[in-house]
Amino acid sequence: MSVFDTLVERGLLQQLTHEDEIKEILATKRVAFYTGYDPTADSLHVGHYLSMMVMAHMQRAGHRPIVLIGGATAMIGDPSGKSDMRKMLTPEQIEYNGAQFKAQMSTLLDFSDGKAIVVNNADWILPLNYMQVLRDLGPHFSVNRMLAAECYKQRLEKGLTFLELNYMVMQAYDFLELNRKYDCVLQLGGDDQWSNILAGVDLIRKKERRQALGLTFTLLATSDGKKMGKTERGAVWLDVNKTSVHDFYQYWRNVADADVEKCLALLTFLPMTEVRRLGALRDQAINEAKKVLAYEVTKIVHGESEANQAAQAAEALFGGGGALDNVPTIYVTSAVVGKNIVDVLVENLVFASKGEARRMIAQGGLYIGENRHEDIDAIIASEAFVNSELLIRKGKKNYYRFVIKNS
Secondary structure, three states: OOHHHHHHOOOOEEEEEEHHHHHHHHHHHHOOOEEEOOOOOOEHHHHHHHHHHHHHHHHHHHOEEEEEEOHHHHOOOOOOOOOOOOOOHHHHHHHHHHHHHHHHHOOOOHHHOOOOOOOOOHHHHOOOOHHHHHHHHHHHHHHHHHOHHHHHHHHHOOOHHHHHHHHHHHHHHHHHHHHHHHEEEEEEEEEHHHHHHHHHHHHHHHHOOOOOOOEOOOOOOOOOEOOOOOOEEOOEEEEOOOHHHHHHHHHOOOOHHHHHHHHHHHOOOOOHHHHHHHOOOOOHHHHHHHHHHHHHHHHHHHHHHHHHHHHHHHHHHHOOOOOOHHHOEEOOHHHHHHOOOHHHHHHHHOOOOOHHHHHHHOOOEEOOOOEEOOOOEOOOOOOHHOOOOOOEEEEOEEEEEEEEEOO
């Protein structure tokens, strides 16, 4: 089976520039392809994870990934899907964030012996001369066509800056440069990048008279069209310091029943026969499929050992067995005894604010030990701790283990 067929079967493909050419080249040649990432944060999130899976499928089929870090374009900001202009970053921030990206991608991609490479578009964009850009690239871009692109429509309502208008030109130039230097013939990106990908394909075909192809993969969304990867605390990150392994595991353990089969297909390497079998489970049995999803994704991102620990913690909380040692643990001193419960929970980031904590208590969603907590003014009693430990449950499935550890 060609990797094209694999991507189609798993529901990853969204749009293609030249379908017949793409099918043929992926089936008959080993090609270099690229996906770009603007290093606007120091970690990737689960939305990026989907693109990493696409690259991994491609590499496993013998094709060569080029990971482009947008060191130059991050100084502009991609307007795609944004209603506001992005904050500009320093070169030091960009370099650090790019290094973090490569480390996280190494869980899925093999960078040894040049099997995959990382490049930074600052290397060729920053030295460009303005007049050179106007002369070489300007004639190939229609402003009318650019303004009609989906990626600019939202920003036009608030005011699109000339700075942002250049983003499409720079991304197209990236593809041109990679095509010249690495014989890169294919650009991959999320479906929100379609207009930018088309610009690069057109530029190479017009200017170089060479083959250039583009495809987009589906964006990670729920069955009702909402973007996945967000929680009440924010994005679900791949960095364990931003999203704990337990919280990462629980995010996938708690996906909606209707999304389980799709997530198994998009985000794991399980054979599609197994994906369809698990996706066909109904009612209480679907929880087994959710456990498999959570375990497989956590294993890929954080490793088998961490996935095993997260699964054991979940079993301890929801199944009556396993080890509570793997539940997220918050170490406190004995000084918490006698303090207001709301203050303690906010101070330790169980809740983002006192208002959020009070609302949860008013709704009956906070448990201390096995008992529902209903008093927002209550203090923490010493007897609440058993062997210096206290288990807090927020909502239906979010647990936190407080441990008194005096220095």
